[in-house]
Structure formats: C-alpha cells, structure tokens
Amino acid sequence: MYKKILIVLLMLSFQLVVAQKKILNNFPKGATPEEVGQLIAYRFVKAKHALHAGKWISYPETFYWNGALQFAELTKDNTLLRLLQDKFEPLFTTEKALLPIKNHVDLNMFGSLPLNLYRITREQRYLDLGLPYADTQWEVPEKANDKEIEWAAKGYSWQTRLWIDDMYMITIVQTQAYRVTGNQIYLDRAAKEMVLYLDELQKTNGLFYHAPDVPYYWGRGDGWMAAGMTELLRHLPKEHADRPRIMHGYLTMMKSLKRYQRPSGMWNQLIDEADCWAETSASAMFTYAFITGVKQGWLDANEFAPAARKAWLALVGYVNEKGAVSEVCVGTNKKNDKQYYYDRPRHVGDYHGQAPYLWCVVALLQN
Template structure:
C-alpha cells in the first residue's frame, strides 16, 4: 500500500507538468500551428527574393525560407520540401550571383539555410555550400579593420559589433554547423560569443539595449537575443561550460518579458513603453522563446505555458487573408534617439515577421 501511495505521489508532478504543457496544444480552429504554418509556408513558395543591397539573398528571406523548410520537415510534407528545394536550385546555377558574399554578419547568416537543407535532405552539396559561411565568420580577411582583428585575437568572430541583432546572425550559423557536423568548435564559438554579448549588453532587468550606445529596449532586437539563446541552448551539450551562464541570461530575460507582456498578450515596439505600438516580429520571437523554454523544461510550465498560449493566440489575428503578417517594424539600424524607434514604419508581409511566425508553428509542433 505504501509503495502505491509513493508511486502516486511521484506521478503527481509529472501529471501537473503534462497538464501545463498541454496548454500548448488543442488550439481553436484557425489557430492551430498546422493551419497557420501551412498558410505561411506555402505563401513563401511564390514569394520574390528580398535582396540585401539589391545584390544578395537577405537575412529576412533566409529566415523565412528556413522556417518554411523546418515546417515542411516537422509535418513530413514531402511535397513542400521538394518545392522548396526546387526554389533553391537556381542558387546553384542561374542565380548563383545572388549567393551572399562572406564579409558581414548580415550576409554570413545565409549559411544557416543550406545547412538546414542538408539537415533535412542529407545531400552533401548543401553542406559544402553552407559550411564556408560558418568558417569565414572566424577567418579574418586581409583588409580587416583594427577593431575586427582585435575581436579575433580574443577568440571572437571578427564580425562582432555588439549589436543585439548579431546574437541570432552569428550563433544560428555556428549552431547549425554544429548540428550537422558535431564538431565542437562550432558550438564553442557560438557559446563564447553569446556570453560576451550577455556580459556587455544585458541589463539588470534582463532586457538588452540595442547597442552599448543606444539605451533602448527595442522589441525585435531583443527578439533576436531571445530566439538566439533558445536555439543555442537546445543544441548545446548539457555539460558545456558556458551553458549555466547562457541559461541564467535566458531565464532572466524571460522573467522580464513575462512582466512586460501587454494586455493583448504581445509586446510593444519598445518593450518597456506602454504607449508604444504592438509589434509582431519581436512578439513572435518572444513567443518562440517561451514555447522552447516550456517544452524543454527551462521555464516553469505553470507560469509560462499560459503566457505562451496567450501570446500565440494573440498573434494569429495579425495574419491577414493573404497570409501576410501585419504590424511588422521595418529593418532598423541603431540610433541613439528614442523617437526614432516610436516612428519606425510598419509593414504588412515583411519577411522579418513571416519567418518568426513560422518558427512558432514549428516549436509548437515539435515533440
């Protein structure tokens, strides 16, 4: 009898945890990740390229493409995988000139896409295309500036800028390279870089300035940090020396984000300004980080599963009948002027928003 009671008592925490994580399932019709993901992913099939400087595949398109591919993989949609491969095929031939050069943080991140194609298809040509983008983030060019060389001498990427955006751009390529090669140098690079940014940019409240000289809590900028930490933590070995520091930074940020979640369930363009407008790309990134945290046990499910569910259900109405996300802040350089962030234009269908919405669908669907 005592043994049965003991077993029942042991089961209670697991049953409670299951009840909380089940909040990330059973969504109302029209809000399921399968429905929303399909709408977004299939829209991408016919989208035009969004070129960086009018020359190369840009990072917003790369991450939209990545999201569509991951959605296809998690739902085992072989037709969509093949269609996305066909869309990529010209980059090996007639559109080869659109492949980004490897000299800037916003361009090197393209490597995450062919590495994801390799992860899904196991076709070696994708690996051969993607790995140089990861390697050249640590290979200092001859014409590098003194500051870039200084970062490299300390073991960091020469592309380091201490802008919060970088902590997705750099770490996602290195993380993807680690996932497909299992070479620890890639995850070590990503972790070392993340710790630098945490130490330099995270404020006591858990949020991040856009840059050391720009003391504003910009939504999508913080979103890149949140999503970058979530991706990195999921890939890192459990005993990695930098994991505790990154986990602390992640959990501190998530606690602050939960406090700043607006009544609608989302977040504002400037996170700590209640009079600022709701911005969807950053909100989707925070939702993604919440979902990852609950599902991986990094966050208390009782506290964060309801917040994640509320955010996801609030995001879905921002997807219009053309499967375009509304209220997306345009691309934003840093500027030490508060009003600049209030006044940033808002777009519908901007790839900065389309991609993170897809990341959420994948995170919800993953086991």
C-alpha cells in the same frame, strides 16, 4: 506516512505540469499551428526575393526559407520540401550572383540555409556551399581593421560588433555547422560569443539595449537575443562549460519578458513603453522562446505555458487569409532617438515577421 504524502505531492505536481504543457497542444480552428504554418510556409514558395542592398539574399529571407523548411520537414510535407528546394536551385546557376558575399554578420548567416538543406537532404553540394559561411566568420580577412583583428585575437568572430541582432545571426550559422558536421568547434564558437554578448549587454532587468550607445529596449532586437539563446540552448550539451551562464541569461530575460507582456498577449515595439504599439516579429520571437522553454523544461510550465498560449492566440489575429503578417517593424538600423523607434514604418508580409511565426509553429508541433 510522510513518504506517501511526498509521493502524492510529486505525482500531483507532475500531472499539473503535463496539464499545463497540454495548453500548448489544443487550439481552436483557424489558430492551430498546422493551419497557420501552411498559410505562411506556402506563401513563401512564390514570394519574391528580399535582397540585401539590392544585391544578395537577405537575412530575413534566409530565415523565412529556413522556417518553411523546418515546417515541411516536421509535417512530412514532401511537396512543400520539393518546392522549397526548387526555389533554391537557381542559386546554383542563373541566380548565383545573389549568393551573399562573406564579409558581414548579416550576410554570413545565409550559410545556415544550405546547411539546413544539407541536413535534410544529405546532398553534398549544399554542405559545400554552406560551410564556408561558417568558417569565414572566424577567418580574418586581409583588409580587416584593428578592432576586427582585436576581437579575433581574443577568440571571437572578427564580425563581432555588440549589436544584439548578432546573437541570432552568428549563433544560427555556427550551430547549423555543428549539427551537420558534429565538429565541436562550431558550437564552442557560438557559446563563447553568446557569453560575451550577455556579459557586455544584458541589463539587470534581463533585457538588452539595442546597442551600448542606444539605450532602448527595441522589441525585435531583444527578440533576436531571445531566439538566439533558445536555439543555442537546444543544441548545447548539458555538460558544456558555457551552458550555465547562457541558461542564466535566458531565464533572467524570460522572467522580465513575462512581466512586460501586454494584457493582449503581445509585446510592444519598445518593450517597456506602455504607449508604444504592439509589434508582431518581436512578439513571435518571445513566444517561440516561451514555447520552447516550457517544452524543454527550462521554464515553469504553470507560469509560462498560459503566457505562451495567450501570446500565440494574439499573434494569429495578425495573419490574414493570404498568410501575411501585419504590424511588422521594417528593417531598423540603430539610432539613439526614442521617437525613431516609435515612428518606424509597419509592413504587412515583411519577412522579418513571417519567419518567427514559423519558428513558433514548429515549436508548437514538436514534442
């Protein structure tokens, strides 16, 4: 008798989880991931370069490009894929000077783009271009300072600086290198680095200050950490020694983000400040982490699927008819001044916001 009751309860529980996951499959016209993805991805094809220091392809552009590629691949849109490859082609020739140098965490992450192109196309030239960006992140340059040498001696990237932004920048290029080579060293590097940042920076409430000397929960900064953990966990084998620690950090953060989600479905520029403005890039990154967590079975679907749906529907309202996202905080250096974060300019179509919307799109479309 008790065994039958247990079986019935398990079946009902399973059906409820399936039903909650379906919440992330059914959206009204205008809010479907296919429609939003098309708008945002095709917008990038004719968009201008967003250069770092006016010289090199920047990390926001790299991530926007990667998001559009993932969308094209997943939807089997070969036209879009060809257009995105054509846009990259000048970087081998007439625009070669725009290739980032390999001396900073924000520049080395560019390697994730040609590595992604190699994974999709299997063209060797993309691998040859991309892999050195992953390798040099652990190869100490001759002019390295004492701190950089110290980090490297401990097995970390010499580019370590303990800014939470790094946990997407570093992990994405190392994870992509692992995906295309199968070499475990890249995944081990990313995981070791992530554990360091979790141990050093995560607070008891699950969130992260922008940096050790900047005690504010800046939305996009925490978004990089949320997305970085999510992306890394997607590829980290269950038996990997660092997976439990990273999963614990992820789950702790997700529970906290759930508490700080605004009634509108969004999150604020400063996450814990109720009077701060709703910011789209961070909200999209958190939504991506929620959607993926539900679909991977890491998060309770009953609790997080409705929250993810609410967030996505709120985010769609910030996309105009041309595929440009509004209320995006501009590129932001760290500063120990709360008002600084309140006063950051907000742009429309800023690549910092365009990219994470596409991550959400891809996550919603994946099984």
